Amino acid sequence: MAGGRKRSPAGPSKLSASLSAIWTDKHLVLFKAEYTFLVAAVLWVLEIGINVWVIQKVAYTEIDWKAYMDEVEGVINGTYDYTQLKGDTGPLVYPAGFVYIFTALYYITDHGLNIRLGQYVFAAFYLITLLLVFRIYHRTKKVPPYVFFFVCCASYRIHSIFVLRLFNDPVAMMLLFGAVNLFLDAQWTLGCALYSLAVSVKMNVMLFAPGLLFLLLSEFGLIRTLPKLILCAVIQLFLGLPFLLVNPLGYVSRAFDLGRQFLFKWTVNWRFLPEEIFLSRYFHLALLFAHLTTLIFFALKRWKRSGCSIWALLKDPSERKETAQKLTADQIVLVLFTSNFIGMCFCRSLHYQFYVWYFHTLPYLLWSGGVKKLAHLLRVLILGLIELAWNTYPSTTYSSVSLHVCHLIILLCLWLNPTPTPQALQTESQNKAKHH
Numbered sequence: 001m002a003g004g005r006k007r008s009p010a011g012p013s014k015l016s017a018s019l020s021a022i023w024t025d026k027h028l029v030l031f032k033a034e035y036t037f038l039v040a041a042v043l044w045v046l047e048i049g050i051n052v053w054v055i056q057k058v059a060y061t062e063i064d065w066k067a068y069m070d071e072v073e074g075v076i077n078g079t080y081d082y083t084q085l086k087g088d089t090g091p092l093v094y095p096a097g098f099v100y101i102f103t104a105l106y107y108i109t110d111h112g113l114n115i116r117l118g119q120y121v122f123a124a125f126y127l128i129t130l131l132l133v134f135r136i137y138h139r140t141k142k143v144p145p146y147v148f149f150f151v152c153c154a155s156y157r158i159h160s161i162f163v164l165r166l167f168n169d170p171v172a173m174m175l176l177f178g179a180v181n182l183f184l185d186a187q188w189t190l191g192c193a194l195y196s197l198a199v200s201v202k203m204n205v206m207l208f209a210p211g212l213l214f215l216l217l218s219e220f221g222l223i224r225t226l227p228k229l230i231l232c233a234v235i236q237l238f239l240g241l242p243f244l245l246v247n248p249l250g251y252v253s254r255a256f257d258l259g260r261q262f263l264f265k266w267t268v269n270w271r272f273l274p275e276e277i278f279l280s281r282y283f284h285l286a287l288l289f290a291h292l293t294t295l296i297f298f299a300l301k302r303w304k305r306s307g308c309s310i311w312a313l314l315k316d317p318s319e320r321k322e323t324a325q326k327l328t329a330d331q332i333v334l335v336l337f338t339s340n341f342i343g344m345c346f347c348r349s350l351h352y353q354f355y356v357w358y359f360h361t362l363p364y365l366l367w368s369g370g371v372k373k374l375a376h377l378l379r380v381l382i383l384g385l386i387e388l389a390w391n392t393y394p395s396t397t398y399s400s401v402s403l404h405v406c407h408l409i410i411l412l413c414l415w416l417n418p419t420p421t422p423q424a425l426q427t428e429s430q431n432k433a434k435h436h
Contacts, residue, residue: 036134065165069106080245093257154387156391196232211338220316224316262349268351268355268395270400287347340357345411352390385405389403
């Protein structure tokens with residue numbers, strides 16, 4: 001037809017391009033950090049079924065639960081002298097927050113006898129912990145979503161620690177991740193309160209303390225940091241008051257025993273050493289020195305911003321020469337997770353339940369700025385080797401050496417993490433604002 005208009009091929013072409021883009025995005029969902037929330041939501045729902053299956057199908061293993069119940073039962077019966085509180089596995093060596101939380105669990109589980117109900121309570125703790133961890137990863141957007149499979153579904157040891165062993169370590173870490181979320185929301189006072197509560201459940205949370213102190217000084221300076229430190233101390237005093245009134249020295253020496261000796265047969269990380277060296281006081285002092293030295297170097301060279309004096313942190317932000325900038329989510333998480341990881345590298349002994357102390361932080365550490373040159377496959381391999389080391393029972397020379405090698409690689413990559421300049425921070429902030 002002479003007056004007819006030819007049909008443009010643009011329509012089908014655009015439709016084809018759109019379909020192609022959707023199909024491409026479908027495959028990129030697992031690789032682009034923008035899809036963190038979607039993938040995390042799917043995995044979290046999947047985890048509900050996994051935990052129910054594990055509780056119903058895998059045999060519960062009694063290790064410390066009965067001892068926990070015996071310890072809190074002593075308090076319920078009126079014993080407030082910490083030196084008199086003990087269970088099957090030895091004396092009570094956890095701070096007062098542990099006593100209150102596990103007293104509640106004592107009553108919930110019919111004096112500790114309804115272990116199946118206790119397993120479901122810990123499954124709830126597991127799911128809450130995952131929500132808190134996923135929210136951290138959603139805020140930072142550093143880790144590709146496919147890695148989250150390794151963070152939750154793939155670890156037998158972590159499921160075991162939560163729902164088959166009922167250790168107190170998961171409770172402490174759940175509270176810790178809650179505190180980290182509050183820090184990301186700029187709720188520093190509430191975050192410090194929750195952090196102190198986590199410490200009152202188990203002392204391992206103190207490994208985050210150097211990083212937290214650095215962040216508080218960076219954000220507030222010394223004078224405005226002191227009230228938050230006092231709040232942490234007051235919470236510890238308040239929780240421990242019933243025991244401090246009866247036997248203060250007994251409470252402090254038992255609940256905060258920094259010189260506690262560990263048994264060689266349970267060590268995961270130092271199996272390759274002779275037992276006499278493992279038990280040596282000089283070895284412990286050498287580890288402490290290496291721990292403190294590494295923390296100092298990271299604080300001086302990697303955590304502080306380029307061009308900023310470490311002494312400037314003591315001043316109020318308004319009085320510093322450099323332009324005061326709010327801490328980003330990446331800075332907060334990187335400093336806290338690195339502080340804890342350094343502590344793990346130099347621990348006198350790691351026992352199997354201690355895996356939960358840093359398990360959920362490993363993907364962030366591996367995918368943070370300084371390790372961009374590492375291939376994805378190598379990072380996944382490192383996660384796999386660490387998982388294998390923690391699942392080798394009893395530990396062997398090879399498993400403990402491989403664990404240290406993986407720790408060393410991660411530590412070196414964190415050291416190579418470039419210190420952000422003010423210009424880089426400003427550009428990052430602008431890019432995020434533009435993206436949202």
